Each structure stands twice: as structure tokens, then as C-alpha cells.
Amino acid sequence: MLILSQVVLSLQLSFAVVPLVRFTGSERKMGPFVNPRWLKSLAWLVAGVIMALNGCLVYMEVRDWILCRRRLGLGGRRGLRSHGGRG
Numbered sequence: 001m002l003i004l005s006q007v008v009l010s011l012q013l014s015f016a017v018v019p020l021v022r023f024t025g026s027e028r029k030m031g032p033f034v035n036p037r038w039l040k041s042l043a044w045l046v047a048g049v050i051m052a053l054n055g056c057l058v059y060m061e062v063r064d065w066i067l068c069r070r071r072l073g074l075g076g077r078r079g080l081r082s083h084g085g086r087g
Contacts, residue, residue: 017047
């Protein structure tokens with residue numbers, strides 16, 4: 001299981017990649033050094049894969065956190081029942 005700081009660091013990668021792809025794909029900013037269309041497409045594909053994998057990572061970590069709390073009886077409906085609560 002990853003620790004929270006690693007999850008946060010991986011999420012920050014998208015905030016660096018997306019502006020970089022936009023900047024290097026702008027003819028106004030890059031002039032003759034602008035990325036060709038095929039490279040822009042590849043860069044957006046890679047950025048999309050990074051964002052999708054980060055979404056999966058966040059989902060898995062939150063799910064594991066919730067399941068772990070329930071097993072320990074720290075929250076959720078099952079936790080309330082195990083402590084004598086009704087419902």
C-alpha cells in the first residue's frame with residue numbers, strides 16, 4: 001500500500017505535463033520549434049494515460065483506506081454495529 005505522500009506526488013505530475021504539452025504545442029510561443037502534429041497527439045495520449053492511471057491510483061487508495069477502517073471498526077455502518085449501535 002502506498003503512503004499518502006506518494007499518491008500526492010503522483011497527482012502533481014499531471015499539473016506539470018499538461019501545461020508542458022500545451023506550451024510546446026503552441027506555434028505562437030514556440031515559433032519554428034513547435035512540436036509536429038504527430039508528437040502533439042502522442043504527448044496528449046501519454047498525458048491522458050498518466051491522468052487515467054492517477055485516477056485509478058486514487059480510487060484504489062481511497063477504497064483500501066475505507067476497507068481498512070471498516071475492518072478495524074473505525075467507521076461506516078459495520079463499525080457502528082460492532083460497537084452496539086442499532087441500524
